Amino acid sequence: MVRIASLLPELLGTYGDAGNARVLAERARRRGIDVDLVVAGLHDAVPDADLYLLGGGEDGPQRLARDLLARGSFAQRVADGAHVLAVCAGLQLLGTTFCVEGDDEFPGLGMVEARTTRGTRRFVGDLAVNVGGRWLVGFENHGGQTRRASGLAALGSAARGHGNDGSSDGFLTERIWATYAHGPVLAINPWFADEILSVVVGRELEPLSGVAERLYDERCRALKLQPLG
């Protein structure tokens, strides 16, 4: 049994982010793993879960999401062993500070040492990240410039697009995956969905083959990415 919780999708779900929860749940079910998929909305407490999902959102909703998450048990549950996939605004929220609505700086949840300021422009376009020797492909649309403290590893290096700062994208800790590849990044990158799922359930997963794998190959070709490794 794996418990997956989408947090505040009304606020953090601008770019089809709900797709990530659906992809994880389906790929678990197709391997015979029981899934409890919970959507925790504005009026709900943070539920018990093995994996929390945070999506992208607009400025005002991002601020409200931060306030709601700071009040609840989210950070404690992650400290106690739960995992997190955070995308775009969700990534920014986990850090120490972020900027929205001009250059006003707001406190983040402080779960990682990363600071997001307003970028020089908006970064809109394809994103390709080398994550441990495999391409993660997606699309970014944000105005953030995220600086990691020296002890915080990036998810990977950005070969296409801006990511955190023009050279790296996202961050990776023992329990957190974060990327600027917004929306249903797990739909386009089934191997990444399976990697997360495998860590969360604590075992190897048998491969699946379907249209998602065809989509991944097609996106890598469309972005003219050379095979890695």
Add this chain to the structure above:
Amino acid sequence: MAGGRVGLVVDRNLLNHLAAGRDVIVVSGTNGKTTTTALIAAGWGPPVVTNATGANMVAGLVAALVTSAANRVVLESDEAWLPEVVARVRPRSVVLLNLSRDQLDRVGEVRQVADRWRRLFEDATARDVVVVANANDPLVVYAAEVAAQVRWCDVPTVWRADAASCPKCTRPITYDAAGWHCECGFSRPTALTTSLGEHLRVYDVEADLVLAVPGAFNAANAALGVTALAALGVSVSDAVTSMNEVAEVAGRFARRRWRGRAVRLVLAKNPAGFAAILAMGELDGAELWIAINDLVADGRDPSWLYDAPFEILAGREVACLGTRRLDLATRLDYAGVNATVLDDLAGVGAATAPVWLIANYTAFSEWLAWSTPW
């Protein structure tokens, strides 16, 4: 379009001059602009000039206005261009249909559009404009409530995902049978027009709206359009009678012929559009094809497919077409739909069953060009 662009080079104020002295209604919003424009034009009656091709930025409006000196003008405006269009054409009425996420890579976030609209209507130069606005869409109400003259309309609006948080204070908005409200006091205004099923009431006038074009969303479009015409003194019953007869709009909802089979073409280009179209009873039991392209006019990023409620189609067969057919097929697969990827149309035979084809912007244009009138 070339004529419109050349015109702008000659005189940047050409649009102001062309619109001056005419009675103009401008229609804007994320979904339904082209259809609403056509319904208003029909309801008003000839002679009327519109940008019927959907070219809805300044150059397109100029191209439309040079074709006719008709006094009655109905123009659809791109959401982002609305402030400039209103400043130049000085309309008597502006119809605000809805606001939802669409082409985030091109237009920007939907709340920024709402803010731009609000600043437009706060401006004293817009005080003579009668704003006709959807009271069930909090982002539209946020934009329109500052206008000097507003006619609110209570019309079917299914999409709420972009207004979960209050545009004024960011707290959650509560939706219930009485409408919607926020703790800060921001709430649904009292409507003058109501539309429920085929029953339409504009002020104290009642009419039967029995549109030839399908869907509750088109009843909403028509109700807003009738309200704008009523504000200009047009009879509600005359307007409704003419709108009821509109059967297709620029190919939308049209019955077309392709390789000998009947194809009904429907445009849907964002989550709210798909939510409205997929709710249509006409799709039950029909053979269904969906085409998704990713050219600039469509938005380059099809992430929004995961915001559209394709779970409605679970268990059905759907053929996937367009440049992003693999993204679509993956999305449908995760929704429990039996998706088939049509890589090559050459293999598609002349079967007998009629097809409903839902396509986003450039895919719709392609299919309109490939097919012929039935």
